[in-house]
Amino acid sequence: MTITVKVEEAGFRPASRIASVGVSKILQIGAKAALMKREGLPVIILGAGEPDFDTPDHIKQAAKAAIDAGETKYTALDGSPALKQAISAKFARENGVDYAVDEITVGTGAKQILFNAFMATIDAGDEVIIPTPYWTSYSDIVEVCGGTSVLVPCSAEAGFRLQAEQLEKAITSKTRWVLLNSPSNPSGAAYSAADYQPLIEVLLRHPHVWLMVDDMYEHIIYDGFDFVTPAALEPRLKSRTLTINGVSKAYAMTGWRIGYAGGPKALIKAMAVIQSQATSCPCSVSQAAAITALNGPQDFLKDRQESFKRRRDLVVSRLNAITGLDCRTPEGAFYTFSGCAGVLNKVTPKGKTLLSDADFTDYLLEEAHVAVVPGSAFGLSPFFRISYATSEAELIQALDRIEKACADLK
Template sequence: MSSFRKASRIDAIGVSQILQIGKKAAQMKRDGKPVIILGAGEPDFDTPANVKNAAISAIMAGDTKYTPLDGTPALKQAIQAKFLRDNGLQYDLDEITVSSGAKQILFNAFMASLEPGDEVIIPTPYWTSYSDIVAIAGGKPVLVPCHQENDFRLTASDLEAAITGKTRWVMFNAPSNPAGATYGAEDYRPLLDVILEHPDVWILADDIYEKIVYDGFEFVTPAQVEPRLKDRCLTMNGVSKAYAMTGWRIGYGAGPKALIAAMAVIQSQSTSCPSSVSQAAAVEALNGPQDILTDRCDSFRQRRDLVVDGLNAIEGITCIRPKGAFYAFAGCEGVLGKRTPDGIILGTDTDYCNYLLDKAHVAIVPGAAFGLSPYFRISYATSEAELREALSRIAAATKALTN
């Protein structure tokens, strides 16, 4: 019997390091160790009651059959209203697509648009799936480091330097995972001016954390800031983060009709339509009361301040205060080169994170997983009690290091 031979397209692609860390931490918990897991990008809140009730009503009404390929009319209308209400953007229904999670929007877009060797510019630190999805689609990820002194935002000069004749897309994720980086209109302006000079370059704007912003920050999206780029911009979003609906798997995007039609071809040969029940729930999430988002965002802000202040109080750790999302992206250069109580020298951010998991029983994700070291990411989408305990453990474990 011959052995399995995997496709060469995934030779350089593995399971997300975030998932690997989560799997190890979960096994440690099953083994009885008091592990605190701060690696998942998932709100700890429950899905709002009105959204759950809408799903139950859909089930009881027999709304459990196949739907149109890329979204029900009701959900597309709710998305259309959301873009107009929140972003001042007008889209026709055939310029809107719905998928089984925002990740599938990315996958459909890149599969539908990339030829072998086409380049996609990805500011780093970046969500780990971006580059792998580009690679699976035959494209080439072009990673452009964004530095802490600019709040992990891309600069116009670095963008201009990264664009070549093969550049097909520039990705923006704001607020970002993992750094919580945000772009106001004044931040986007020079970047969009660069893209205007390159008519073959398109924008993919990942706005999944749109509703989780702090300190009076005013969210904007590229197509809103520069209407001349709307016809080469795919704006994607979803209900997972804002409405605590990660398991419902509904993402959506809006862009030029030809792109949306091409994405539908890809989806028709993979998942086909998203879940009918999840779509009914998403309609209520987008159309229903939105006041719960403000309350939950305020809770996230309090946790952010707890975590950022706690990390900055630890010698060797530095952390800027993000204006969005629910992550803290902290620098750990000050602990590298130090020795653990077991005599192991910490050479990388991955070493430091492994040490904290093994000895402090706190699971966090190294910056290397997001394309930028030496940093680590903490998700503060968990209870304040767990965050306080985790910070205490991190502080004690770090203090135990020696030169």
């Protein structure tokens, strides 16, 4: 799943902390697909983890105004007071959870928030429970920080959701965190209040275990699913919960690099220590844009959600009509995570037997010119992830090709 960093040039010795960490399979596939495209092959890339919409104009205007007003200097270390205020208001308004401004931190993307949190809390040998399938960066960040990822497989039958018994079994005296992501990248699965409740009960019995939740896809949710975040559900757990969110996915602001979190003051302070030695503050202009994103109109989110829903329905129904594939309908995000057990051990027209999901996705890339990511990259096989954050026309073309590629297997 990863490329190990090796001594590639005389005199270079990588640090041992990156020995088992590398460039993710997603990036490897993306690079291969991009190369094939440059060579003139008609490759369709369904690998991207970002909305295909543009950042809304009123947010761009706020950034331009900030530049003109001279907001071009360092800001407060972990977020300007105005942005923290906007985040505090967002948590209260949308999630029904109270975070005071000194319980809020802002970083250069939610990825940096995750990094700050683990760097600030993990000692060698500390364990982080991560349900699979999981966003690949989780375990790599834990490992860079010297911790141990405890991966717990969550089946499609269980809705790709961690079950209370699994959590109970995975907890040891070394467990520091449990990391939950709802809606999930890559499965699109989300936890309802009823899904969270048994997990919360387990956590209440283990006071040394903290809960990290990644709510990045909160606003990309379908069929009236009632999004909730655990800190709002259980006040007794809030004092050891870090609630992570950001503007990348909701507001199509991946390049602006603003992520944030609410959590107990002591943790937030410790995270600021890490941030102070990694960067001096998140980008001042992006912070101004994020304030407008959070405080400004929210009505366009609904239109975007509907557009994603149409594409989700198209992809799920087409995949389920293909013999050998089996796709659960996701509650949110812009990914499908489809089973492909039914195509394994079949033989391609070129005589290759497909032994794994990675063989299948290699076959799709090489023969059908469609780039998707194997479940093995997310810690659960045999599956593959499609990102449907692309045009319906392109999706239809890609699905036609996947259908033909599957029909060609013997």
